Amino acid sequence: MEIIKTNNLKKSYMLGKVEVKALNGVDTSIEQGEFVAIMGPSGCGKSTFLNLTGMLDIPTSGEIYIEGNDVTNMNSNKRAEYRLKYIGFIFQFFNLFNELTVMENVMFPMMLNKRPNYKERAKELLDLVGLGDRLNHLPSEISGGQQQRVTIARSLGNDPKILLADEPTGNLDTKSSIEIIELFRKLNREQGQTIVMVTHSPEIGGMADRIIHFRDGTIGN
Amino acid sequence: MSSVFFYARKDAKKNWKMFIFVIIAIAISTANIIIINGFMDGLTNGFLEKTMDTSSGHINIYPNEQDKYIEGLGIKEKKIEGMDEVAAYSPRITAGGALHYKEKFKTVKILALDPLKENEVTILLSKIDSGETLAANDRDGTLISYRLANDLKVKVGDEVTIVFENGKTRLFKIRGILHTGLAMDANTVIINFEEAAEQLNLYNKASIILVKLHDEALSGEYKNKISRELGIQKIKEWKQEIESVLSSFKTFRDISNLIIGIGLFTGGVSVGIVLYINILHKRRQIGILKAIGMKDLQILFVYILQAVFLGTIGILIGDILGYAGTKYLEAHPFPDPTLGSLGPRFHLFLIYDTSLVTMLIVILAAAFPAIMAGRTNIIKAIWGE
Numbered sequence: 001m002e003i004i005k006t007n008n009l010k011k012s013y014m015l016g017k018v019e020v021k022a023l024n025g026v027d028t029s030i031e032q033g034e035f036v037a038i039m040g041p042s043g044c045g046k047s048t049f050l051n052l053t054g055m056l057d058i059p060t061s062g063e064i065y066i067e068g069n070d071v072t073n074m075n076s077n078k079r080a081e082y083r084l085k086y087i088g089f090i091f092q093f094f095n096l097f098n099e100l101t102v103m104e105n106v107m108f109p110m111m112l113n114k115r116p117n118y119k120e121r122a123k124e125l126l127d128l129v130g131l132g133d134r135l136n137h138l139p140s141e142i143s144g145g146q147q148q149r150v151t152i153a154r155s156l157g158n159d160p161k162i163l164l165a166d167e168p169t170g171n172l173d174t175k176s177s178i179e180i181i182e183l184f185r186k187l188n189r190e191q192g193q194t195i196v197m198v199t200h201s202p203e204i205g206g207m208a209d210r211i212i213h214f215r216d217g218t219i220g221n
Numbered sequence: 222m223s224s225v226f227f228y229a230r231k232d233a234k235k236n237w238k239m240f241i242f243v244i245i246a247i248a249i250s251t252a253n254i255i256i257i258n259g260f261m262d263g264l265t266n267g268f269l270e271k272t273m274d275t276s277s278g279h280i281n282i283y284p285n286e287q288d289k290y291i292e293g294l295g296i297k298e299k300k301i302e303g304m305d306e307v308a309a310y311s312p313r314i315t316a317g318g319a320l321h322y323k324e325k326f327k328t329v330k331i332l333a334l335d336p337l338k339e340n341e342v343t344i345l346l347s348k349i350d351s352g353e354t355l356a357a358n359d360r361d362g363t364l365i366s367y368r369l370a371n372d373l374k375v376k377v378g379d380e381v382t383i384v385f386e387n388g389k390t391r392l393f394k395i396r397g398i399l400h401t402g403l404a405m406d407a408n409t410v411i412i413n414f415e416e417a418a419e420q421l422n423l424y425n426k427a428s429i430i431l432v433k434l435h436d437e438a439l440s441g442e443y444k445n446k447i448s449r450e451l452g453i454q455k456i457k458e459w460k461q462e463i464e465s466v467l468s469s470f471k472t473f474r475d476i477s478n479l480i481i482g483i484g485l486f487t488g489g490v491s492v493g494i495v496l497y498i499n500i501l502h503k504r505r506q507i508g509i510l511k512a513i514g515m516k517d518l519q520i521l522f523v524y525i526l527q528a529v530f531l532g533t534i535g536i537l538i539g540d541i542l543g544y545a546g547t548k549y550l551e552a553h554p555f556p557d558p559t560l561g562s563l564g565p566r567f568h569l570f571l572i573y574d575t576s577l578v579t580m581l582i583v584i585l586a587a588a589f590p591a592i593m594a595g596r597t598n599i600i601k602a603i604w605g606e
Contacts (some may be wrong), residue, residue: 003416006351031359045522054512056600056603057599057600075518076516076517077517080511080514080515081514081516082514083513083514084514085514091509091603095380095505095509097231097506097558098506099232099234099235100236104231109229109514111223111224111227112224112513112514112519113514114517154513168577177474187338
């Protein structure tokens with residue numbers, strides 16, 4: 001089943017007086033349960049594509065469908081609701097809330113979604129990512145690899161249909177990077193989690209089911 | 222809402238050092254309002270009390286518009302005496318004149334009264350700085366206000382000549398120097414009612430009759446009754462007399478409101494600035510909050526809640542400081558040459574009103590940064606564009 005579909009997706013923005021076309025007509029389709037890597041040189045539009053499909057940004061033109069629903073022109077509230085319930089984000093710079101403990105970081109999106117038993121679920125997820133013994137630590141008290149695992153646990157809290165990861169290993173050493181990708185593989189294999197991951201690294205990208213190559217704002221060969 | 226409250230609390234806890242300044246600003250602003258308003262109340266009440274004590278009955282009867290004096294005083298006095306709720310009354314004659322002492326002349330207001338009756342209604346005759354008050358049948362004595370005494374350099378025991386407005390003159394002996402703390406301190410002489418009536422040919426007449434009731438709350442009802450019984454239309458209740466005193470405090474009120482406004486504005490601006498800076502520092506966090514699904518309105522509420530939280534602590538501290546300050550100054554007032562002493566008066570409504578107004582200002586001040594936070598662009602916030 002097709003979970004993400006884009007039609008002629010375009011995004012341009014102004015850099016001073018110059019119009020920059022970040023995406024220039026992207027047609028793509030991602031199936032439920034797929035683990036897809038998006039690769040390409042810097043500035044080719046990988047992250048822009050992820051931001052648009054993750055409803056963080058609005059396209060200049062074109063359409064985005066999530067599970068067959070057109071989400072292109074949803075208002076701000078609907079988009080927030082969709083992000084909360086259907087999409088999990090993992091960022092390159094972890095982006096945890098520094099004032100919250102590991103446990104609180106993971107349970108917070110579930111609290112927003114009024115999910116019952118969020119504490120138990122947060123513990124389960126932290127066990128899943130191997131951080132069951134770091135519940136009350138602050139993000140500043142754990143390593144980069146561990147922080148990224150907390151981000152993954154946080155993104156899974158509301159059982160999202162789609163996990164979007166923007167350079168999830170970009171700030172990690174090789175060992176931590178492999179651990180994160182193995183975790184992705186595990187989630188994909190065991191739970192059928194759809195994962196769309198942007199990466200520069202051919203090794204990391206090679207571990208996905210499929211690679212979509214971007215070049216100059218379009219999908220290349 | 223629980224998640225909003227949860228994050229607002231955590232974020233405030235993390236930034237408590239920064240927020241201490243906000244709390245201090247709110248506390249000072251709140252205490253400032255309570256104390257200044259307390260002072261204004263103290264000042265106003267001081268003047269009102271003095272006015273009531275010395276210049277007004279519960280009901281004041283004036284001559285009708287077309288008349289200069291109340292005519293048929295004797296009959297009217299009998300009618301007033303016969304009313305159940307009337308505790309006492311005091312007719313007065315007021316007239317213009319001049320005071321002559323050695324080579325000096327000074328224009329004066331002559332206030333003539335019957336000391337026995339007057340003492341039943343006001344405490345004017347007890348406001349003596351030096352010397353003694355006017356005795357019941359003392360037609361040769363006078364009390365003169367302290368500023369007049371200073372101007373003419375007269376003292377108790379001196380003999381002065383009063384020139385009445387009809388040209389008659391009479392020698393009086395100064396029995397005492399009067400100090401009321403009111404405008405009458407400028408140039409008033411007090412003499413015996415009968416003497417003034419004789420000098421001014423005002424038999425059976427008065428300029429005003431002050432009436433004291435057993436229950437001041439009945440003044441409205443009795444005003445109408447007296448009007449009917451005496452056939453006089455111009456009758457004022459003490460509340461109406463007070464209104465004229467209050468209106469003379471309008472400028473003071475305006476100034477104190479301006480000071481309060483500046484204090485509130487300063488407090489509000491500091492709340493706004495600190496929250497604004499906090500939000501600027503938290504831009505990426507706000508972007509992440511939105512990315513994980515927090516709505517614009519929820520983010521706005523996070524910062525409004527923080528402002529309410531800071532406001533509540535600041536206002537509570539300000540209330541305590543304001544209460545303590547007002548109470549202390551109430552017990553240790555500043556010496557004042559006019560009122561004797563000048564201190565604030567504490568009323569519970571000062572706390573309610575101030576707390577409410579300050580909280581509104583705090584919320585208003587937080588509104589702009591909170592709205593700004595809610596409208597944060599996710600992409601720009603997370604990737605620092």
